[in-house]
Amino acid sequence: MCEREREREREREMILPVAKLGALAVKTFSKPIANRIKKEATHHPKFRQLIINLAQANHRFTTQIQRRIYGHATDVAIRPLNEEKAVQVAADLAGELFVFSVAGAALIFEVQRSSRSEARKEESRRQELEAMKRRDEELAREVELLRHRVEELGLAKGRGLTGIRQTRTTVNDRS
DSSP, X not given: OOHHHHHHHHHHHHHHHHHHHHHHHHHHHHHHHHHHHHHHHTTOHHHHHHHHHHHXXXXXXXXXXXXXXXXXXXXXXXXXXXXXXXXXXXXXXHHHHHHHHHHHHHHHHHHHHHHXXXXXXXXXXXXXXXXXXXXXXXXXXXXXXXXXXXXXXXXXXXXXXXXXXXXXHHHHHHO
């Protein structure tokens, strides 16, 4: 395993604890905000009515789902929650929704950051491969040039010292 692969493996091992720590920090920082949303939800009349309606709709939906799961009749009237219970349920839902939204946004940010990082690495590998190809082509040209020189030296061998001097002059003129 080369040094670069070992370094990548160490980076991968470091990401998981950092991600967990980041998720915990996001959740910890968003909890007070969620609690504030819960508190404010109970004081504003328009918002209070909105969340009561949401809580009642949620209550009806979950009750119908539970009745279907357990095989009970679903056409029975569902008693609404009392106002305080509805406010509490909706405020809890709003707080949890906020925490979930923050965590989701953090996750999306991390995925995008990771994909950009991978794209940069891929571009670096592509450039490295291109440089290797260019070097390979240069070496192939150099080998071909050396092959021609060897052939010329082989021809000059038959002509003696005069042929070698002429070959050297010809080769130096080409360079």
